[in-house]
Amino acid sequence: METHIQIIGIFLVLLALVHFIFPKYFGWKTELQKLELINKQLMVVHTFFIALVVFLIGILCIFYSYELTHTYFGKIIALGLGIFWFIRLIFQLLVYSPKLWRGKSFETVVHIFFIIMWTYMSSSFALTYYY
Structure with a gap:
């Protein structure tokens, strides 16, 4: 299980670093102009802290x-991390609208990739508890 946990760690560090391209990739400079100042700042601050926590879990x-x-x-x-990532898997499946990925090749691949990753992570962490 140690190797699986280390693989997850590498993935999480990479995922945390990817968060830094979100503003440009998602066009936040334009998109967030429509929001109130508090909502703009919440997006930026929450994205930073999500990236930080994901990075630290990876480390x-x-x-x-x-x-x-x-x-x-x-x-x-x-076990706690397994529960956390299982809930993230549920959100991937039930909260994100299929309109975001259905009929779009790249987005569909990303959606499936994250379903696989959240499943791998939640099951690896949960199994760690039992072994």
């Missing part, structure tokens, strides 16, 4: 995979 997984997989406290943390 935890890369450098402390042994502790996550072999100690009771680590296994409890892993």
Whole structure:
């Protein structure tokens, strides 16, 4: 399980770094102009802190995979992360509208990729607790 946790860690670090291209990719300079100042700033601040937390979880997984997989406290943390990423999987399936990806090649690939990743992550973390 240690190797799976480290792979997840690498993925999470990369995912955190991708957050820094969101403003340009999604055209936030134009799109966020329509929002009130508080909503603009909430988008920027929340995106930054999501990226920071995802990055830190990734670092935890890369450098402390042994502790996550072999100690009771680590296994409890892993179980919590498994629950967290399972809920993220549910949101991927039920909250994002199919209008965002259906009929669009790139977006469909991304949608399927994240379904696979959230499934892999939630199951790996949950299994860590039991092994």
